[in-house]
Amino acid sequence: MNPIGIRIGMTSCHSLTTTTMRAAFHDSTKTSSRVLQRCRASQPRVIQRTFRAHRQTHQNPNNHRDPGLHWTSVLSFPQTVPGPAQVPSRGKQIQQLQQPDEEYDVLIVGGGATGAGIALDAASRGLKVACVERGDFASETSSRSTKLIWAGIKYMGSAISGLLSWKTLTHPVQSFQNFHDEMMMVYHCHVERRYMMTKQPHLCHWVPLVVPFYAWHLNPPPLGEPLFAFFPILAPLTFKIYDALSVFTCPSSYIITKNKAAHCFPQLQLHDLKYASVFYEAQHNDARTNLAIALTAADRGATIVNYVEMMDFVFDENKVVGAVVQDRMTGNEWIVRAKQVVLAGGPFTDALRQREVRQESSDPFQPAVEGASGTHIVLRGGIVPENLGLLDYRTRDGRFLFILPWQGHTLVGTTDQKDPAQTLHNVPEDEIEWLLEESQKYLALPEPLQRSDVLSAWRGWRPLAVDPHAPPDTAVSRDHIISEHPVTGVLFIAGGKWTTWRQMAQDVTDRVVARLSLDRKCETLEIPLHGAEGYSEGLWKQVISKYKDMDEGMAKHLVETYGGLVWEVLACGPGGKWDEQRLVPGYPYIDAEVIYACREYACTVEDVLSRRTRLAFLNKEAAQSAIRRVADVMAQELQWSPAVKKQQIAAAQNYIGTFLCIMFTATTLSDDSSSHAVSRSAELLSCAKTAVKIAQQQHPGQDGWWSTTTYLSLHSGITTSYPQLEEGLSLLRTMDVELQQLESLVRRRGHTNDPTELIALSVKRLETDAQELAALIQKMMPVHARGQLHKHWQCIQQWFQSTAQQQGTRLKNILKIRATVLAEQELRRQRFSVSAVKPTTFNHTSPLFMDSPVRPPQQNANATAQTSAQNGAHRTYGGAPSYYGGPRPTGYGGGYGSQSNTPYYQGPHHSVGMRQRRGLQHDTQQQETQQEQMMLQQRLQQRQTNQRLQEARQAERSLAELGTL
């Protein structure tokens, strides 16, 4: 078929390749077959391929990444929603892409960092660009990185070590070549990092990384390289060379002594610490950077759209001349023609390349990408200081592990596991365990981190590249490869890093420009990304001065996310107090951002919660609790019908659910531990009250805790002259860490291990610390201090007192949260019990609750739940209302305080914890019956848990299948 023929064919086919054509494929009626035949006759190859794509999709309906959102045909994106900052709206972009007569210079498949980068580069060189992304921008690897724009210290280390090895004597040329290649890669990373830090300061910031050394010689050496055995001695020099490669444009590396480490990194394990080296990398919010690149590309004229999937290639003879694409919001399909097609599918590139393979071809398919999965976990903030990260270079299996402050939380990652790519996050439990264990090796935390401290976890797949035309045993590369199919002419790019997105895009576009015989130079080094204009470091202060009731945290978050476009976001605000606009308490995300996200091409609730904001990545539970609110706002903006909204909510719940391992939810429903926690709460509260009382004896002052710390460290002469000051400061710091720990403990909802004892321990420790601090303040003033010095000391003393009081108030608040959490748990439990049981009358008056202020309620269980919530969980959690002859649930075992559930139940319930210890008298028979019952109940629970476990495993398997393309 000649090119003209195919154009005519394609145009005629175009009118059929929308819903009509799709209906034809699914409908077996004669009319549909006729439509199909007509279409086949006019464009046989397109149809053959398109049909194949359809067949694949339908054979495995879970092929798509978002369960619940495929083939809906009911979702749409209204034309009326504008784009952000004069960028064309998503509706306009779709319209443009559907133009039947349009032929693009280049069509890019994939809108991750690489694909969006190519779109930007090509558009800025004046090419006519189309880019399609089947999910949201950065919905795959590019939102699941370690968030470092890094220059590859590890690669530099192995390059040097390789050069100094025996191999250099036997194969000198090869050795020098390897050294040169690795160092050039590190150098290029430095160039890219410099570009990001200088041109895109609204997206990136420096993060100093501490490398602690506990011995002068390491055995076994890190990364298995003998030279690294001397890393503790060589580190300062290595980091200086690293700085030099960046032409000293990054803050200079330095070393810190043990004493300094105790001051600036109080969480660090100090025992046996020799010293620590500190070097700098850059950090960013990867999904937002990806979006900024995509929107800048759109601004420069690229037609770039999310939720449009490439289904198949369009051939002219053997050459690829375009692709069949599908709008996943509506199900519409059409053809996009292009002179050059570029695949930037990250770890899914091979799945795309496979579609190039001609059925009649006998050549075996050569894969180009080797997937390696990496898991991250997110913990609360404060595990490392707010502005310092930690590099563990000696993990048990030789990987590098980063513990980084990120978005007010602690990010730990990553693992490295050979694994074919999947689209959902579900993380293997053993990787979470590994990360938890490794992350606390160098940390002296008040309590060991536990599984339930993990707020969110996700997994991404590195697109490690193998050149399909290279010899079989060639090593996979962390650098990128660009290759072209000799027959179809399709280009693909694989491998690389987030850091090098711009360089990768430049290399691909150079190839495209050369193929199109054009002479256009790359300009991206000079292009500021979306949001860079109007940004300055102090912009958040201007925001606060305009919006008086906005707090600093929210203003900083908005400025760091939207840069100079912050005003546009704020203008979307629905009005009222900013604090009331929060999507969830404790996080700076607001309604205005959801409205703005719709302009930024967000199509689903998942987009907003995972990538426009990063809530799901930070805290899965918080994200889940925000789903409805986000859906409400989006429904209004995007004119969703109630049915669509419902579908969106279900899909978001499904997706966000994968941010923690499914196994976890299923295996950790321990009721006994929860009821134990409940019965201990009164005891805990009284402990806490004592601690608060001690803290409240201090007088209020003016200064905040951190500002004064900075002040004091500036005048460090004072702290060295008066050791009690240092002592006081370190006490306060410890208390601060303890409080954070306590906070996360009380927020825990009794999933895994019962936190009660840990809470008690934590409160005890705080109590001791508070007493010690009070005594210290008493004797702090030097006996002979006079005049100014006297005043100075008074000031410091006052500040100590006020800080201690703040800590006390915080402790009180934390325990209030505890009461609320427990009340919530009881409500849920009550609801669960009621639905699963039938009521029975119970006439026993338990001596246990004779002194309880709660009287027997002759009411239903819902009302009981209400009472319990009102009275505070620590009183009602023993299940007191149901002990007084009112209707009482039976059936499901293990509800709080309602442990017995058999009809022959006679005696009082077994009650663990304090009440039991106070001396319940049971007669032997009763005890035996009870024991029997408990055993029965335990078996029942065991069975239920096993059943849930099986269900979870089944679900996990389905999800894994679902992710496999």
Ligand SMILES: Cc1cc2nc3c(=O)[nH]c(=O)nc-3n(C[C@H](O)[C@H](O)[C@H](O)COP(=O)(O)OP(=O)(O)OC[C@H]3O[C@@H](n4cnc5c(N)ncnc54)[C@H](O)[C@@H]3O)c2cc1C
């Ligand atoms: C755990 C981990 C940690 C990392 N940490 C860092 C780090 O700290 N620093 C760093 O520099 N790099 C890091 N990386 C590497 C970096 O994240 C990746 O190199 C980069 O994100 C890859 O981007 P990409 O665009 O090539 O792939 P992706 O982001 O996966 O994009 C490919 C896109 O193609 C789309 N696609 C697939 N099929 C189709 C189709 N048929 N139609 C339309 N679209 C399609 C997918 O939906 C996807 O969005 C890390 C990687 C991992 C896995």
